[in-house]
Amino acid sequence: MAHIHLGEGTFPVWALVLWTTVGVILVAAVVYRVRKGGIKTHQIALAGIGAAASFAVFQLNIPVWGGIHMNLTGLVGILAGPLLGSLIALVVNIFSAALGHGAVGLIGANTLVNASEAIVAYYAFKTLMGMDWDVFPASASAATLGLSAGAFLMGAIIVVSGVNGSALPRGDLTIAVAGLVGLNLGVAVIEGLLTGFIVQFLASVRPDLVGLADRDTQEEPTGVTA
Numbered sequence: 001m002a003h004i005h006l007g008e009g010t011f012p013v014w015a016l017v018l019w020t021t022v023g024v025i026l027v028a029a030v031v032y033r034v035r036k037g038g039i040k041t042h043q044i045a046l047a048g049i050g051a052a053a054s055f056a057v058f059q060l061n062i063p064v065w066g067g068i069h070m071n072l073t074g075l076v077g078i079l080a081g082p083l084l085g086s087l088i089a090l091v092v093n094i095f096s097a098a099l100g101h102g103a104v105g106l107i108g109a110n111t112l113v114n115a116s117e118a119i120v121a122y123y124a125f126k127t128l129m130g131m132d133w134d135v136f137p138a139s140a141s142a143a144t145l146g147l148s149a150g151a152f153l154m155g156a157i158i159v160v161s162g163v164n165g166s167a168l169p170r171g172d173l174t175i176a177v178a179g180l181v182g183l184n185l186g187v188a189v190i191e192g193l194l195t196g197f198i199v200q201f202l203a204s205v206r207p208d209l210v211g212l213a214d215r216d217t218q219e220e221p222t223g224v225t226a
Contacts, residue, residue: 002113002150002184003058003069004158008103015161016105023090023108026115030086039084046209047084050076055092059101070187073150074143075195077118078125079202079209085118086111109161113154121146121195126211135203135210140196147188155181 011019050072058071071092077085093110096102102110125142129135155177159170166173203210 002117002147002154003071003102004106004110004113004154005101006103006106006158006163008105010103010163010165011106011109011161012164016108019106019112019157019161020108023111026086026112027090030083034083034087039081042209043080043084047076047080047088050080050085051088051091054088055095058092058096059099070191070194071114071117072191072195073114073117074121074146074192075198077121077146078139078142078195078199080118082119082122085122086115089114089118109157113150113157116153117146117150119146120149125199136196136200139199139210140192142192143195144188144192147191148185151181151184151188154184 054072054076058069060069073085073089076088080088090107090111093102093107093114097104097107121142124145125138128138128142133141158177159174162170163173168176199210
């Protein structure tokens with residue numbers, strides 16, 4: 001949902017190097033974890049479906065305040081997990097940049113933003129389900145939290161980096177970016193509710209896809225014998 005819609009050359013070189021380096025470190029750590037721990041077969045299928053859905057929705061841009069859109073990264077994180085969710089964020093940003101949706105130089109920064117959404121959504125969902133929340137409020141809240149984290153990270157990256165050619169002092173830039181972050185927070189709530197409905201439906205037909213199969217088994221009544 002959060003995405004830095006700025007053109008090539010907008011960030012100074014040091015910022016491009018910094019965010020690209022951090023992005024490479026994140027992806028390298030994720031790949032290492034995947035290779036070491038492996039992934040389940042159903043997660044691979046979910047990752048493919050999630051990447052396709054995220055990329056398709058990602059391209060539906062509303063030209064308001066630099067552009068806002070949904071990208072389903074919260075849903076991707078809940079279904080595919082934080083590791084594959086981060087890789088999906090990278091793939092979606094690469095293909096999006098190839099189509100002109102976001103600068104190529106900002107792939108690292110945007111991957112950090114979107115990966116953070118998937119990671120936070122996943123762990124928030126697991127935490128809330130562990131507290132015996134129902135599926136809909138847990139998934140909707142988790143996705144909203146993840147997308148909100150991405151919105152704040154996006155704003156921080158822009159403010160820290162600065163914008164080449166901008167006449168705005170850093171304080172005024174912060175205020176302008178805060179408005180963009182606020183707008184994205186509103187969209188986060190909408191996408192969070194949508195994610196809640198999707199996860200609730202999946203949980204009703206295939207609880208194993210959202211990691212609830214064991215939970216459902218544990219909650220089945222064992223019966224009482226006299």
